[in-house]
Amino acid sequence: MTDLTAETDEGAQELKPRSDTSDSVRALEQGAVLRGVSHDDVDVEVSDDETMIINMGPQHPSTHGVLRLMLELDGETVLRCKPVIGYLHTGMEKQAEDLTFLQGSTNVTRMDYASPLNNELVFSLAVEKLLDIEVPERALWIRMLMSELQRMASHLLFLATNGMDLGAISMMIYGFRDRENVLAFFEKTTGLRMNHNYIRPGGVAADLPDGWREDVLKLCDYLPSKLDEYDELLTGQPIWRERTQGIGVITTEQAIALSATGPILRSTGFPWDLRRAMPYLHYDQVDFDVVVGSYGDTFDRYAIRLNEVRESMRIVRQIVDKMPAGDYRVQDKKVTPPPRARIDESMEALIHHFKIFTEGFKVPEGEVYVAIESPRGELGCYIASDGSARPYRMHIRAPSFVNLQTLPHLMRGGLVADAVAIISSVDPIMGEVDR
């Protein structure tokens, strides 16, 4: 027994018995958000021999990767919770310092692997802000199109896994089936289903393929009936409602205090969406609604994501109408490699091509923070450049990482079975949490 304890010991990250835990740490584990306000009401006096500390994960299908939770249980009730992360940490921010700005998007795209295009987008926006270049109109609209399709794919994945976590196995099949249609379009456009490296500093890697309009519109015609099916399968279904309504409740004040963004914050009724509040690309030129909930519970977070797929489709239809002709990447020789055909006929183009892919382009000294609304919340990128071709420091503000802090609060007082529903409704992507 002792050997087992020693081998699985997480050291300082361990959830310890109450007697070994300081007051402040315990308040944290019990989900006290606003110190002073809720400090009194968090403590249920339970002696240690009545409760049990159990470990959930990291290898657990409902933890969406390698999230480990240590839970203190009193029977079926969760008293304390401590998320333990870092199992997928691969030092991507350190690695980014060793990659040129051109290679950087291949790195960031692997962080949030469920919505890679958003990661590329925020990185490219930050680099462009440092470079101070204007991206052509068509590139901006292509980026918007791709990032909305990505939001649809990501939310469909959420619906699939959320359904599966709560026992609606058919939902998993449906969600993955419909997401595949979006990924098929990505494959046609970027060559890959995931980790595209499609949005790059200066524009996008390639123009949209022939017939993209028909493909996108076909997708927009296909999905609504499927979403209605989900509604029938889940939204109105009594078991689903029982499992999600009133589970994992958070208020606006608490969500803001915990820096939570995205559907978690919106589920509390606070209409905060960076696309609307601080528009980037051309989100101020399209018409869409910010979906909010009213109770801040798991059901609201589900319903928000479901309806955001509908809103994204609305945006996509507008983009199809408004897509301008023109360049898909900036015609600035400093940033953009020469067209493929030129390389065969021009020595200078070949040299230029070689230089840009080996040395990269230099980015002026400075530091910027750019944030966009990813499907999970505020996705930020902080880049500091020292004037060379590689970022001096690249930091991604990962929404999942920050949102995970709400878990102890959401879980407190709930049942173990609800813990699964709550993890799922926070929708953490561990690649992004651990980076």
Add this chain to the structure above:
Amino acid sequence: MTDQDVPTAGETEVEEPALIHGAPSSLSRDQLVVHVDREKYIEIITALRDDGYAFCSDVTAIDYLLAIDRPLPVGVRAERFEVVINLLDMQEGKRIRVRAQVPEREPTLPTLFELFPGTEAMEREVYDLFGIVFEGHPDLTRILMPDDWEGHPLRKDYPIGRIPVQFKEAPGPR
């Protein structure tokens, strides 16, 4: 919390770096930045929070070991570490960035946990990867790296590549 009669953001800074709550500010690619030192760190962030920047969206750090002569406004002493706080005003939809200088000999800063509980994990990450100690933080432990890891990987004197493998029975460095 000495509230001076300085405008808080936006309008007047464009001409010349103005003072925000007594701290020099600058514009970095049109983004408002306040430079603070350790002594006034909590004071200024509290004042900014009371001004409406009630959402702390990000806490990170930079090790300026290799670029110590970076441009800074007059009156700011460059130190090796910088902790960067991104605050957000959700009513007005504007951001402000606080860059706090942290010296190498004594890399400590007071924690923001009491002001923004959401900085808990972010400060732990900075501690883990940079070794900057946040005084008063309730649970300052490693968050991404293993507990017994030596060194702080995002420091510039921490080499990339050949590191001893930390897990038992694993083959040694390549």
